[in-house]
Amino acid sequence: MIPAVIVDDEMSNIENLTILLNKYCPKIYVAGTATNAAQGLxxxxxxxxxxxxxxxxxPEKGGFDLLKSIATPDFEVIFVTAYDQYAIQAIKFAAIDYLLKPVAINELINAVDRAVVYAERKMQNERLTNLIRSMNSKNQMRLAIPGNKETLFISPEEILFCKADNNYTIFYMKNNSKHTSSKPIFEYETLLSAEGFTRCHQSYLVNIHFIKSWIKIDGDRLLLEGGHEIPVARNRKEKVKRAIGIQ
Known part of the structure; x- marks a missing residue:
């Protein structure tokens, strides 16, 4: 069994989560609990x-504030949140598991099972380290691309476009390489919207900084650097136009 700590400002949440862990997650045990960030640290x-x-x-300091105090974490984190959409986006960006309150049993079991696999390897949590560095840095965000064998960290400015492949996402890079993520494209649409990306088609998310022209012959298409032609869906034309600043 591996030790776990729960940090939550509501004791009822701590008690409920402890009960669920004791009942459904036999590979871990709750070694301690805290109701604020200082106690948790x-x-x-x-x-x-x-x-x-x-x-x-x-109150006072949140979960991210606690993590900023830890330079090189050697533990896994499962965030527990009620509704904070911006925090969820940050968590997805860093490829760290999260649970929504009230906690669903099947999601808890799946998250714990994944965390246990990493914990048993006794490796430094590079994904969490990346999140902490991103929170402490003024540099551009880096995106975590989880794959079967490794998690790759890339900058949005290196991405030409993303293409959906069922529940996977293929990233086409400006250096002509390709990387496949085990997450669906809609999860990256929200994350990358502030970085100059627009969803021009159900299957495509493009970096507007690499658009060279709008082709209007035989259907609307975007010509990107590298010669890639990306279709523009009819129901997304006006949104794409606004994104790239044309009438």
Whole structure:
């Protein structure tokens, strides 16, 4: 069994989660709990848990504030949140598991099982380290691309476009390489919208900075650097035009 710590400002949430873990997740045990970030940080340094269940919104200091105090985490984190959509986007960007309150049993089991696999390898959590560095840095965001064998970190400015492949997403890079993510394209649409990407088609998400021209012959298409032609769906034409600043 591996030790886990729960940090949540509501004791009822701690108690409910502890009950679920004891009943459905036999590979872990709750070694300590805390109701604020300061207590949680002390527990982490004292217990050295393999897994941390962390609330995002707490009085004074939140979950992200706690993580900023840890330079090189060697534990897995499962965030627990009620509704904070912006935090969820950040978590997805860093490829870290999260649970919505009230916690669903099947989602809890799946998240814990994934965390246990990583914890048993006793490796530094590079995904969490990347998130913390991103929160502490003024540099451009880096996107985590989870694959079967590794998680790749790339900058949005390196991406030409993304193409949906069922529940997978293929990233086409400006250096002509391709990377496949095990996440669907809609999850990246929200994350990349602030980085100059627009959904021009059900299957395509393009970086507007690499658009060279709009082809109107035999259907609307975007010509990107590298010669890629990306279709523009009829119901998305006006949105794409606004995104790239044309009438």
């Amino acid at each position: 002390l527990l982490i340094r004292t217990i050295n848990p393999a897994l941390l269940f962390l609330d995002i919104q707490m």
